[in-house]
Amino acid sequence: MRVVLEVLADLRMARRLQPWAQLLEHALQPELLRRPRVAIEAAPLTSLDTETTSLDPMQARLVGISLSVTEHEACYIPLAHRYPGAPEQLGLERVLEKLRPWLQSPRHPKVGQNLKYDAHVLANHGIALEGIEHDTLLQSYVLESHRGHDMEALAERHLGRRTLTYEQVCGKGARQIGFDEVSIERATEYSAEDAEVTLALHQVLWPRVREHDGLRFVYQSIEIPLSRVLFAMERTGVRVDPVLLTAQSRELGERIAALEAQAHQLAGQPFNLGSPKQIGEILFGKLGLPVQKKTASGAPSTDEDVLERLAADFPLPRTLLEHRALSKLKSTYCDKLPAMIRQDTGRVHTTYGQTIAVTGRLASSDPNLQNIPIRTAEGRRIREAFVAPAGSHIVSADYSQIELRIMAHLSDDAGLLEAFAKGQDVHRATAAEVFGVRVDEVSADQRRTAKVINFGLMYGMSAFGLATNLGIGRDEARGYIERYFARYPGVARYMDTTRALAKRQGYVETVFGRRLWLPEINSPNGPRRQGAERAAINAPMQGTAADLIKLAMVATAEWLRRESLGTRLIMQVHDELVFEVPDSELERVRARVPDLMCHVASLKVPLAVDIGAGRNWDQAH
DNA sequence: TAAGTCACG
């Protein structure tokens, strides 16, 4: 491998001839940029990488930029290295002003590894990155969502190259240093190599994506356009009311303290309610309650399911359950969310992981805005703190029964298709079929059972699992499943053919051609293989739903842009899109968004969207 | 850093 560290080489030579600053300024003259070695102006594609002070995209500041336009060649522009003896560098502002026209030009195509991050970094310095043509992270994800996508792994896997790692350069743990403390020589080796490897990876991965129409569609028409939608969502952030959450925290704290005292009373001794180990010692040791199940490591479980069963006969488990529920709300939401409000924007800015979930779904982190409570009244109060600024509303639009509709589409089952075509309540329809009663005779309990069956089926559930979940006998559960498959033979056929297809090709596909690999589908290890079989059943449904909402995000973002609306997409929660909408645009958004979401694709079933508006996220449902 | 638990779709 030959990485030509152009700028560095020049600098080393130059150091004896002229000051750094002068030379670098010279290197950024347009005349020089037109030369092949640093010809980003003329290049059909330039690889770009930024080095920064932080992994947090909203607060990272630039330390340096690397570029590569030709195989085996790259340059590094040091900008803000600061360590004892660090040489003087070009002024950050002056370099960015020189590069601004190119960085902001859609006509100068760029490739990178996770350019959404670099776009944030540049945005932190007032630069709006344009021309994101390719991203090797997204290419790798589309090709192999189940494997790792970090640069070291990709270089090894696809190029057979061992690269300098971030850890080798910055260390790890307590001794880790900021990139601005790395010597310019070392930084150049690392960063220039990253830019150069990225270009090489693109040259290997892009042809592999391109050769399959489905993968190409998922990459070019879903993931690449989505990345800039996600960038905008992350940057916009969400307004969260810290006063409300802090008040809730104080109230919860008091109730938690009371529950703790009560638990100690019932146990006859103090113990740490946050410790499953200590809870186990009290319940199953001191009090001698029956062990219900064991954890993976063999310890007696104290999870919700166990405590719920014990609560029927003993008082302490109920107290523990309430304590757990309130502690979760307090620490994860009431205390953490206000701490994550950025002072400069007054909002929380999540990061959407576009290459985390193997099924094609997004993931949200720091903070996770995809697991905000909704199932209990207590929990829903958290959502009241997700508020609209004055003069605007929160609007929530969610797909109704999206995965069941996809199951109907994929299985081509006549009964299921008909239920959706007629706009029926599908759980009620299922109950009528399974219990052999008329639709209008279905009891609330029968509908609840049918709903569990429907969800269980989509997860590849067994009779045992259904029995456990419904609290019924295994024979009864098996009876329900048999009746279901008798009434919906298309679904039974789909399950069988999907398993068989997964075993034959090693992957399954979504409606749009996203490939979901199942490395353990032919494993000799029974439980592992069965796990892969269940994943094979579920993946096309979960994955197709992910494809659909991603297309909807791209479509709504494009509509908002074209219409020059002030409405902003602020969150995605798998089957739900959340917008912040100026009052003046409320009616247009309510009228158009469901239509856009429903018509991103035409399946054998209609898609349906529920939409609501309110001053906060809770009211928008 | 792992384990256990629990928040969401």
Place this chain on the structure above:
DNA sequence: ACGTACGTGACTTAT
């Protein structure tokens, strides 16, 4: 006889 519902992220405790 065995294990037993898909996919995530984050918090706390314990090592």
